[in-house]
Amino acid sequence: MALENKLGITDSAELARVEEKISKKKAVELFEKGLLDKLEVGKFSSLSFIHKYLFEDIYFFAGEVRDVNIAKGAFRFAPLMYLEAALENVSNMPQSTFEEIVEKYVEMNIAHPFREGNGRSTRIWLDLILKKELGMVVDWSRVDKEDYLLAMERSPIRDIEIKHVLKQALTDKINDRDVYMKGIDNSYHYEGYTAFKAEDL
Numbered sequence: 001m002a003l004e005n006k007l008g009i010t011d012s013a014e015l016a017r018v019e020e021k022i023s024k025k026k027a028v029e030l031f032e033k034g035l036l037d038k039l040e041v042g043k044f045s046s047l048s049f050i051h052k053y054l055f056e057d058i059y060f061f062a063g064e065v066r067d068v069n070i071a072k073g074a075f076r077f078a079p080l081m082y083l084e085a086a087l088e089n090v091s092n093m094p095q096s097t098f099e100e101i102v103e104k105y106v107e108m109n110i111a112h113p114f115r116e117g118n119g120r121s122t123r124i125w126l127d128l129i130l131k132k133e134l135g136m137v138v139d140w141s142r143v144d145k146e147d148y149l150l151a152m153e154r155s156p157i158r159d160i161e162i163k164h165v166l167k168q169a170l171t172d173k174i175n176d177r178d179v180y181m182k183g184i185d186n187s188y189h190y191e192g193y194t195a196f197k198a199e200d201l
Contacts, residue, residue, distance in 0.1 A: 077112035
């Protein structure tokens with residue numbers, strides 16, 4: 001069953017295809033219009049803006065903090081009752097070194113603030129922090145999908161793997177559109193979220 005959407009699509013596979021096409025077009029606009037350069041780097045407000053821009057033509061909840069608890073397999077992302085506090089904490093985390101930036105990225109992933117589209121939005125958000133603080137971004141074409149997803153799964157307990165995976169892929173091509181667009185690739189995001197109510201916790 002497809003998530004409720006503005007396009008009236010009921011088939012989840014079709015929705016995924018259309019969503020990827022539209023969000024990639026919007027991601028190009030974000031880049032080419034210089035909209036990313038105006039954001040407060042490392043804050044949740046900037047992530048919310050990115051998410052809204054990418055998905056506002058598809059989902060009613062674009063840019064809005066989710067109103068359901070979500071899980072991926074056995075892992076449950078931040079519970080609703082703690083989500084606002086978690087987002088504030090992540091916004092205030094330090095981001096002056098590569099290690100601090102990845103730790104902040106991992107915490108934002110654990111928060112998973114949106115019902116859908118977290119990965120793509122947060123990878124743009126991560127690259128903005130890396131660009132501002134280190135003059136680097138991740139070249140996602142050099143990141144193996146399986147290594148990345150496994151490392152992200154383990155990152156709440158042990159973040160050394162994701163730090164290694166991302167560090168190997170750093171580049172100083174911070175204004176290269178092709179490098180930027182690889183991070184929007186659908187293949188890097190989690191599939192199979194489960195939504196559940198608070199009483200199911």
